[in-house]
Amino acid sequence: MRLSALALVFSLAAACQSGETNAALVPPRPSSYESVIAPILQQRCVGCHGAERAKGGLRLHTPVAIRAGGASGASLVAGDPASSELVRRLHLPLADEEHMPPDDKPQPEPTEIAALERWIAAGAPFEGEVEGLSVPARKPQPAASIVPPADPAALARLRAELVHVQPLSAASTSLWIDFAAIAPRAQDALVTELLAALRPQVAELALARSPVGAGTLAFCATLPGLTRLDLRDTKVGDVQLARLGAHPRVEELVLARTAITDASVDQLLSLPKLRHVYLWGCALSAESVARLRARPGLAVDFGDTPDAAIAQVEDPPKFTSDLPIPDLPPAGDPNAPVNAACPVTGSPINPKYTRTFEGRVFAFCCPNCPGEFDSDPAKYAAKFPGSR
Ligand code: HEC
Numbered sequence: 001m002r003l004s005a006l007a008l009v010f011s012l013a014a015a016c017q018s019g020e021t022n023a024a025l026v027p028p029r030p031s032s033y034e035s036v037i038a039p040i041l042q043q044r045c046v047g048c049h050g051a052e053r054a055k056g057g058l059r060l061h062t063p064v065a066i067r068a069g070g071a072s073g074a075s076l077v078a079g080d081p082a083s084s085e086l087v088r089r090l091h092l093p094l095a096d097e098e099h100m101p102p103d104d105k106p107q108p109e110p111t112e113i114a115a116l117e118r119w120i121a122a123g124a125p126f127e128g129e130v131e132g133l134s135v136p137a138r139k140p141q142p143a144a145s146i147v148p149p150a151d152p153a154a155l156a157r158l159r160a161e162l163v164h165v166q167p168l169s170a171a172s173t174s175l176w177i178d179f180a181a182i183a184p185r186a187q188d189a190l191v192t193e194l195l196a197a198l199r200p201q202v203a204e205l206a207l208a209r210s211p212v213g214a215g216t217l218a219f220c221a222t223l224p225g226l227t228r229l230d231l232r233d234t235k236v237g238d239v240q241l242a243r244l245g246a247h248p249r250v251e252e253l254v255l256a257r258t259a260i261t262d263a264s265v266d267q268l269l270s271l272p273k274l275r276h277v278y279l280w281g282c283a284l285s286a287e288s289v290a291r292l293r294a295r296p297g298l299a300v301d302f303g304d305t306p307d308a309a310i311a312q313v314e315d316p317p318k319f320t321s322d323l324p325i326p327d328l329p330p331a332g333d334p335n336a337p338v339n340a341a342c343p344v345t346g347s348p349i350n351p352k353y354t355r356t357f358e359g360r361v362f363a364f365c366c367p368n369c370p371g372e373f374d375s376d377p378a379k380y381a382a383k384f385p386g387s388r
Contacts, residue, residue: 154197181341188215217243257281337363
């Protein structure tokens with residue numbers, strides 16, 4: 001540790017000197033440290049490692065402080081990200097006590113971690129430009145839009161109920177939640193109860209074919225980060241939709257085959273961010289559709305234009321409720337599976353893989369799950385008590 005710390009100090013000193021020489025000859029350009037690295041450290045670390053606080057004895061707000069390291073020595077080894085304590089901690093699993101930043105704090109984007117590594121690999125210079133680091137870092141997000149990580153217990157609860165939930169992207173704490181697998185029993189009370197603890201995280205919510213109504217729409221109005229809401233094939237009508245109010249973030253609304261009528265046009269136009277609404281199969285007049293289409297930046301899919309079809313090809317809806325369920329026996333057939341979601345994984349079923357238990361047919365998503373089911377059929381069957 002001591003040797004590498006020394007190496008760091010020397011190479012930093014060298015970098016500074018060459019930087020000063022350059023600065024005398026050419027007009028100064030902001031260094032990669034100033035334009036890329038310092039903003040990342042400022043946004044992600046300096047709250048605990050800065051002028052006011054020095055957790056672990058470490059400050060990261062100035063070159064001098066960064067060079068000084070922390071209680072356990074140098075936090076970075078110039079030229080060697082893999083041996084740098086700072087990089088090691090960024091890559092530790094979130095649950096690890098030494099992971100930085102602590103797991104309840106906003107985490108750096110993968111691109112930010114990559115930038116820190118590239119900078120250290122290039123010798124962690126405070127002057128001059130590092131190739132590939134000229135792009136300014138992402139603008140700091142306003143505090144209000146930083147979404148805290150979801151409560152693990154609430155996520156586990158959703159999964160136990162077979163509701164599909166996943167982050168919007170690898171680096172995102174916002175969630176896409178799809179009730180397709182339990183649509184028939186996704187009543188207002190169940191939906192709002194399951195999502196109550198996840199209000200900050202819900203970004204995309206699919207409730208197609210469920211019996212949701214005014215209660216769920218009123219709840220959706222309180223979801224600060226909701227951008228996409230799929231209500232296709234529900235009984236939602238004008239009265240229920242009105243409960244959504246002028247939601248400030250909703251961009252995409254799927255209302256195909258609902259009871260929406262002309263009376264909802266003003267409601268739809270009150271949504272400031274709305275840019276795509278799907279209304280095919282709704283009883284809307286041509287005038288209402290034209291009024292909606294008159295709004296700049298709003299795409300209205302009413303199933304009546306060729307570009308609607310093209311738009312759908314280009315931007316396929318990504319809800320699992322759209323997955324075709326192949327060759328299902330007709331309803332009422334005694335061989336029809338009682339479940340639409342695999343009892344083991346919650347994924348949509350493939351009717352090729354079935355087991356009969358206590359006179360009921362269960363279908364699975366893949367050839368592996370029937371074996372798992374056999375280990376405790378009563379437990380898995382109990383997830384579908386209402387059927388038959
Ligand atoms: C919410 C406060 C907080 C934030 C934000 C935070 N840290 Fe820390 N950090 C700590 C605490 C507390 C310690 C001391 C406990 C430990 O060593 O795990 C620590 C210790 C460290 C250490 C070890 C210092 C030493 O010498 O022992 C490094 C390296 C570190 N943090 C890097 C970072 C980096 C890089 C960031 C930003 C990406 C960051 N931390 C963000 C609280 C924070």
